Amino acid sequence: MRIATWNVNSIRTRFGRVVDWMVREDIDVLAMQEIKCRPEQFPVDAFAQAGYELEIHGLNQWNGVAFASRHEMTDVARSFAGIPGFGAPVKGQEAVQSVGSNGLPVEARALGVTVGDLRLWSLYVPNGRALGDPHFDYKLAWLEALRRESEAWLGEDPDLPLALMGDWNIAPLEGDMGDPSFTVGESTHVSPEERAMFASFSPTVEDVVRPIVPEGYTFWDYKAGRFPKNEGMRIDFIMGSRAFADAVTGAAIARDERKGDAPSDHVPVVCDIDPSLLGDTFEDEDDRPMVF
DNA sequence: ATGACTATAGTGTATAGA
Numbered sequence: 001m002r003i004a005t006w007n008v009n010s011i012r013t014r015f016g017r018v019v020d021w022m023v024r025e026d027i028d029v030l031a032m033q034e035i036k037c038r039p040e041q042f043p044v045d046a047f048a049q050a051g052y053e054l055e056i057h058g059l060n061q062w063n064g065v066a067f068a069s070r071h072e073m074t075d076v077a078r079s080f081a082g083i084p085g086f087g088a089p090v091k092g093q094e095a096v097q098s099v100g101s102n103g104l105p106v107e108a109r110a111l112g113v114t115v116g117d118l119r120l121w122s123l124y125v126p127n128g129r130a131l132g133d134p135h136f137d138y139k140l141a142w143l144e145a146l147r148r149e150s151e152a153w154l155g156e157d158p159d160l161p162l163a164l165m166g167d168w169n170i171a172p173l174e175g176d177m178g179d180p181s182f183t184v185g186e187s188t189h190v191s192p193e194e195r196a197m198f199a200s201f202s203p204t205v206e207d208v209v210r211p212i213v214p215e216g217y218t219f220w221d222y223k224a225g226r227f228p229k230n231e232g233m234r235i236d237f238i239m240g241s242r243a244f245a246d247a248v249t250g251a252a253i254a255r256d257e258r259k260g261d262a263p264s265d266h267v268p269v270v271c272d273i274d275p276s277l278l279g280d281t282f283e284d285e286d287d288r289p290m291v292f
Numbered sequence: 293a294t295g296a297c298t299a300t301a302g303t304g305t306a307t308a309g310a
Contacts, residue, residue, distance in 0.1 A: 187310085
């Protein structure tokens with residue numbers, strides 16, 4: 001079973017490329033970020049014709065997260081407990097936009113689904129914009145709430161195969177930042193505060209790709225020839241709980257998806273799961289066969 | 293060069309991204 005995450009930077013611009021890649025790479029479940037549209041604008045037919053069902057969470061032209069899956073998705077969640085909001089309510093979305101823990105409107109940055117035994121989240125962590133910007137505090141508060149809730153989920157069920165997948169907007173280690181316009185002490189993505197926040201997710205969830213793919217970026221800015229100069233950043237991650245990580249048999253960063261016509265500025269991050277390695281979680285199901 | 297490029301809303305110019 002192959003699972004992936006991809007910040008697609010507008011699904012309406014990118015859907016042909018995304019579906020082609022999913023079919024070519026035999027992707028079972030894709031977590032998308034920055035779909036940049038409302039559900040009624042999402043190009044669902046292209047995915048349906050390739051055999052994928054969709055769950056979509058988008059409020060306007062900003063942000064937006066989704067899942068495409070060959071397998072049934074259940075227990076759909078569009079936010080998590082304690083999530084903070086930001087900015088003003090989105091016009092026309094008053095009926096569906098919830099209020100966050102800070103009293104501000106919740107943006108379309110989180111979508112949770114259950115596929116088989118797996119609990120999966122597509123996450124678009126706030127950018128932060130600049131050190132000291134209100135958006136930077138929002139980024140840290142958003143991650144803090146996510147970490148606390150993840151700890152609660154695994155506190156209830158330590159064997160839960162949980163994956164937090166998406167664009168984390170943090171380059172956690174020194175080798176993850178290759179863009180010279182970012183400087184520790186001056187820039188987002190590399191600040192000690194952000195890196196400490198990222199590190200605090202361990203051991204609740206751990207990067208399941210890095211042990212298999214120790215180097216490589218997942219994002220290159222469109223500006224200044226960052227891709228040909230390979231001045232990118234590693235900011236997209238699949239963070240798995242112990243049970244999830246134990247079932248991972250492979251991983252990849254699909255660097256070639258930054259090439260060619262009209263690429264996203266991010267590339268897909270992939271992992272392979274062997275459902276038979278889900279262990280306790282599966283045995284607890286009284287030996288019923290896996291649905292995959 | 294508070295820029296460089298790309299996308300969206302809307303049709304000139306602003307917001308956002310990282």
